[in-house]
Amino acid sequence: MFRSVLVANRGEIARRIFRTARRLGIETVAVASDADLEAAHVRDADRAVRIGPAPAAESYLSIPDLVAAALESGAEAVHPGYGFLSETAAFAEAVQAAGLIWIGPSPEAIRAMGLKDSARERMIAAGVPVTPGWQGDDGSEATLLTAARDLGWPVLIKAAAGGGGRGIRRVDNGADFAAALAACRREAQAAFGDDRVLLERCIEAPRHIEVQVFGDAHGGLVHLFERDCTLQRRRQKVIEEAPAPGMTAEVREAVCAAALAAARAVDYVGAGTVEFIADARDGLRSDRIWFMEMNTRLQVEHPVTEAVTGVDLVEWQFRVAAGEPLPLSQDRIALNGWAVEARLCAEIPERGFIPSTGRLEHLALPEGVRIDSGVEAGDEVGPYYDSLIAKLIAWAPTREGATENLAEAC
Known part of the structure; x- marks a missing residue:
């Protein structure tokens, strides 16, 4: 077992991970943005490292700063918690490249399941039942509208790179499809940097x-x-x-x-x-x-x-x-x-x-x-x-x- 762990997260999940670490005799290292320097998870940890300004993009989402914090602290392992970078393959790779233990699945598994469209294709190949739907490379409005009609209304338009309930639109008829598709793409691009979508039949109960x-x-x-x-x-x-x-x-x-x-x-x-x-x-x-x-x-x-x-x-x-x-x-x-x-x-x-x-x-x-x-x-x-x-x-x-x-x- 490793002797120390840095939790690349904050709040409730950091404190919960520290609780188990303490019980196992593992030293705990917290990270904190400027907004969290006196936060409860910092007080709970054996040591803490500042990682940047308050905005998450400059602290809890900064891979270089988190890896640097882990190396500076002498932590042997990194736990990502949930949210933030927990499902980011590049973070897992950076942690491993620094010679640290990544507490999570392989970067390959993260990538394989990170995009809903490719994950659906992989599940179909594995014999796992998937919601009736459409995914593919031709994401033109005409192709998607035809696929939606074939599925039968109502349908869900979903961001291929989505999660957390974002990038989803329900459409009940063809007349509303174009506007819903455009809105879904805008939200997906803003939230995930990827405006590709897939379709699924809407399950009403x-x-x-x-x-x-x-x-x-x-x-x-x-x-x-x-x-x-x-x-x-x-x-x-x-x-x-x-x-x-x-x-x-x-x-x-x-x-x-x-x-x-x-x-x-x-x-x-x-x-x-x-x-x-x-x-x-x-x-x-x-x-x-x-x-x-x-x-x-x-x-x-x-x-x-x-x-x-x-x-x-x-x-x-x-x-x-x-x-x-x-x-x-x-x-x-x-x-x-x-x-x-x-x-x-x-x-x-x-x-x-x-x-x-x-x-x-x-x-x-x-x-x-x-x-x-x-x-x-x-x-x-x-x-x-x-x-x-x-x-x-x-x-x-x-x-x-x-x-x-x-x-x-x-």
């Missing part, structure tokens, strides 16, 4: 089901069952739970097998999440769940999986990155109870839940549930990063008990 997978460098690959992330606002997850409500043994076997096939297709090593869309008009059915994308990192909602399996996923990340085999085989991973997670954000509900900024004069988080928090009372919620304050994770033997525990905590 959708469930968002995702499967946690984990691979090692020795050929080991397991799943840790599924999560349900259907409750969203503006395509952003707000409530997540594990396992998925209404999941049968047959459907679970099918969707978990598909997730493993997806991971196997890119020789996946580390923690990853394979996301599926389900047509739930008649409940969950094995022939109505399709691959959407794979997130090649730790997910925000990973604590619900930890709660129902008893596995510390960050510890597994550390051990696999250090060259160890997976700690458990598939037959030793079992579901136990139910877990539900709610995200607590600084927002203004009466203004459409836009982010709110300022000093947290008072912050009292409840007992009786797991709290993963990025701030403490007296800290600032600034304008430069996301407005997540904390995640509240409740567990109980049943779904009813878990939701009651969460409601009481909130």
